[in-house]
Amino acid sequence: MTHRIPMAGVLGAPVAHSQSPKLHGYWLRRYGIEGHYVPIHVEQSDLEEVIRAMPKMGFVGANVTIPHKEAVLGLADIVTDRAALIGAANTLIFRSDGKLHADNTDGFGFTENLRANSDWDPKAGPAAVLGAGGASRAVIASLIEMGVPEIRLSNRTRTRSDALRHEFGTKISVVEWVNAGDMLDGATTVINTTALGMVGQEELKINLDKLSPKAVVTDIVYTPLRTKLLEDAAAIGCQTVDGLGMLLYQAVPGFERWFGTRPEVDAATRDHILNT
Structure with a gap:
């Protein structure tokens, strides 16, 4: 042969x-x-x-x-x-x-990136997920698999969040986009799965007043490597993980x-x- x-x-x-x-x-x-x-x-x-x-x-x-x-x-x-x-x-x-x-x-890439680059404990508390597109589906599926107790989900178009809740079950609660900052209260994992904050896209505008310094914050965007969300979260004292690792691990x-x-x-x- x-x-x-x-x-x-x-x-x-x-x-x-x-x-x-x-x-x-x-x-x-x-x-x-x-x-x-x-x-x-x-x-x-x-x-x-x-x-x-x-x-x-x-x-x-x-x-x-x-x-x-x-x-x-x-x-x-x-x-x-x-x-x-x-x-x-x-x-x-x-x-x-x-x-x-x-x-x-994609979900494997997401979880491995967090495990390798932070002291992430998925079971420590609720996860707050921004965005309900294709990447969000992979993230939500992996969060459920890792035993996250609760997932708070917010998307600019509410119907997409509702559809994911319908599909993935009652572990997900949907929060209106205008109130997205509220879902950070007590969250131990925060994930931006949207393109907001990416080079050439609109800025991600979210109120971080309720973000705990104990939270692990990640952005699946890697252009720029340090998004404004990650910069602001780091200033609060959070562990932050950039999106490049997800690309590498997947x-x-x-x-x-x-x-x-x-x-x-x-x-x-x-x-x-x-x-x-």
Whole structure:
């Protein structure tokens, strides 16, 4: 049998901005693995055709980004419970038996980032979550899995928060966006899953008067690395965790499945993504 070099990539539209090729390429070189990871711009109308062709081209798997994370679930033969619960997949594995396996590692990336970079105890008290989009679903699913006692959720469009409460259950209580500051009272974990505060976006305006210095505050945005929310929370005395770690940790399970080595997320990895 001819020797085939394993390939993986990231599917999206647009995809040029993705940090994944830089990250996976770094790990491939670092561990001396013969393999490739490439960005693949795919329009929605071509998604199925491209995915069906990839294993024949030597691909062992792929990451999936906007706007394909929901659509790939319908193409997969096997969908993990996590991906089904979140309603989106970010990691595909082309199995040797020809079956397409879809998983979601965003929640894993989120929790590992908090565990590695703070004294986070998910069971210590309520979590306050800002935003009810796709990232929020992954965060909420992982918070429930980690045993968070209560989740307070606020979104600019209330109907989206209500829909998530309906889906994920009574552990979630919905707070009006104008009162979002109130849900910080007693919260031990605070998560911004919105794009507010990101470069080129509106500022996140939330009253932090009720934020306890004992809370762990994280922002899944990583441009800028230190958002105003994190700066303000740090000034209050909170432990703060930036969003870059979530991007790095969510990539670990996929890389391990595709290339057979579990990569380490460390200072050198962070430095490579930030400074090259």
